[in-house]
Amino acid sequence: MEANCENVTPYTPDEMSFWRVTIALMLASLSVFSTLYVFQPLLPVFTSQLNISATEASFLMSACVLAMVAGLFVLGFVADRYGRSLVMKGSLIVTALSLLVIPFTPSFEWMVTFRVIQGFFLAGIPAAAMGYLGEEMAHKHLGLAMTLYISSNALGGMGGRIVGGYMTDFFDWRITLWSFAGFSLIATFSFMFMLPEERFFRETDQRIVEDLQGMLVHLKNAHMLVLFLLGVLLQIVFTAIWTYVPFYLQEEPFTWSLKWIALTYSAYIFGVLAPPIAGRFSDAFGLKKVMFTGVILLIIGVMLTSISSGILVLSGLSLICMGFFVAHSMAAALVSKSATHHRSGASGFYLISYYIGVAIGSTAVGTLWEQFQWNGVISVTFLLIILFLLHPLYKGE
Structure with a gap:
């Protein structure tokens, strides 16, 4: 047409x-x-x-x-x-x-x-x-x-x-x-x-080879590779938490029913509201600093879920949603800002890395859940977040 x-x-x-x-x-x-x-x-x-x-x-x-x-x-x-x-x-x-x-x-x-x-x-x-x-x-x-x-x-x-x-x-x-x-x-x-x-x-x-070449150009850029990696790590952490939290809350000391566990996903409303606010702060403080703040909120949220208190777990899940969506939106904006050509290819790679993180966080973390329960999920989360925070992407603006 x-x-x-x-x-x-x-x-x-x-x-x-x-x-x-x-x-x-x-x-x-x-x-x-x-x-x-x-x-x-x-x-x-x-x-x-x-x-x-x-x-x-x-x-x-x-x-x-x-x-x-x-x-x-x-x-x-x-x-x-x-x-x-x-x-x-x-x-x-x-x-x-x-x-x-x-x-x-x-x-x-x-x-x-x-x-x-x-x-x-x-x-x-x-x-x-x-x-x-x-x-x-x-x-x-x-x-x-x-x-x-x-x-x-x-x-x-x-x-x-x-x-x-x-x-x-x-x-x-x-x-x-x-x-x-x-x-x-x-x-x-x-x-x-x-x-x-x-x-x-x-x-x-346009041939499919040309489309792929437009995307593959970004794999030669170290800065873009970092951003794609961050997309993977963020989503691994976020998906691991939300995939295994229903199992966690069904066990002692919580023993929540499925209907109450389902209501914990209301924490996503913070993920809807936080990014527009973060966008305004990024104009004043820069994308990287706001993204760093989002990761800090994510860390605090994960720590709260390790405490055997329903209120603190719910608070932690809310902070996890807020921190994740702030960090994710800032990372996506950095991809768009950093790509000087083939922007659609760059965005495509970030989106693909995002969903690869979902797949890894869903199943790969399952072995840790089977062996170590919630502590296993949290341990891999901290390892990934530490790798995230130590990355030289945060050095300078």
Whole structure:
């Protein structure tokens, strides 16, 4: 499809189409990220009902995320050639249908298989949404649309965890997944109805080798490599905490029910609110110093979770969310600021490193949980944070 751009202007908030695009992408984001993370609070349920270990159960997260990394490569490439709208619609359909099928699967291995398929297509929205917004929205108002879209990412993840865990405390986990599949189908049909056709998209004949070369250039830059590594480390720490905290809170001395454990994910609201505030401070103090502050908050939060007090654990989880999202947003901004060329390639590598961290934090830390319980999770967290803090990235501004 090649757009005829004569007398066509980008959308502004004064137009209904601006809000149709924004709401459509918010619904898509809510569907994708709630589907991705609804499995996280259910892992203890799968261990008991399917007779598997916590590490094995975590494959429902890590396998999905690793497939998502592959999807970011492939679907991003397809979207640049055949249209972002097409990729996003197809991805939402497969996502909804796969979630509908998973409760019918006869074994845990089949569940993981469908999660791999699901993860690949979950990448369709993050791979194409920002490109769609960048082309169709007026640059002056792009920040508004982008902020609403990114906020819906966090809200989708939070909603998937809270609602999924709370529902499963009252109903069978299959009913929970079917309910989320129903929401996903509604979001998919709404998305198809609301999203306008692309007007500025042009197919490209650029070879995939050229795309990869644009990204690989950044692997020769030591400063960029540090930022990619930090993305991995931050997400390993964050994912490890949130993957194994349901197991931690089910045991003595807490013995919390799943519905109360699910409510701990409300701490994500601090992750939604903190980055905009941190952005203002970064203008005055610099990105690196604010990122360092975020890591300090993360450390304090981890320390608080080691104390056997429900209030202190909840306080710690809130600080972990606040610190992580502040540090993550500053690191992402540093990637964009540091890249003098092929900015989309640099952002792509950071996003990929981010999801690799999710996969590692979900499953690799599982062995430490099996052997040493919460102390094992915390120990690897401190090692990673110490490596993070000692890195020469923090020397100077």
